[in-house]
Amino acid sequence: xxxxxxxxxIAITPSEDAIFRKGKVSFGGILKEVNLSMVPEAKINDYVLxxxxxxxxxxxxxxxxxTLLYLQQMKELDALEPxxxxxxxx
Numbered sequence: 001x002x003x004x005x006x007x008x009x010i011a012i013t014p015s016e017d018a019i020f021r022k023g024k025v026s027f028g029g030i031l032k033e034v035n036l037s038m039v040p041e042a043k044i045n046d047y048v049l050x051x052x053x054x055x056x057x058x059x060x061x062x063x064x065x066x067t068l069l070y071l072q073q074m075k076e077l078d079a080l081e082p083x084x085x086x087x088x089x090x
Contacts, residue, residue, distance in 0.1 A: 004049040004056060005071065006064035007034070009042055025050060028068045 007025035013033075015021050018040055025034040025048065035054045036042055047064035048055035 004051045006047055006059055006067050007032070007050050008064070009034075009036070009044050009046050009048060009055075012036065012042075012044060023055075025055070028072055 005027055007027040009023050010026050010031070012021070012023040019037050021036040021040070022033055023036050023042075023044075024031055027050075032050075032053070034048070034050050036048070037054075039048055039055045039058050042048055042055060042058050047059050047061050049057045049059050
């Protein structure tokens with residue numbers, strides 16, 4: 001079983017080759033670069049289902065926001081953020 005996380009495309013990186021099409025995707029405010037090669041129809045402001053950095057399908061906004069809400073309530077989106085490292089003080 002795999003887990004796909006919904007996110008909103010906020011930018012698409014121009015590429016001459018569709019295989020290398022990438023974009024910035026927001027997962028409830030957490031931004032990640034995502035491979036968009038499997039969703040050539042996806043455009044800015046679309047919601048996509050992402051698995052291990054690859055958008056696997058375009059989904060509707062209602063389903064995406066409902067799923068993101070559940071993930072936030074379970075604190076599952078915390079894993080998307082880099083660990084917080086406290087500053088070193090001499």
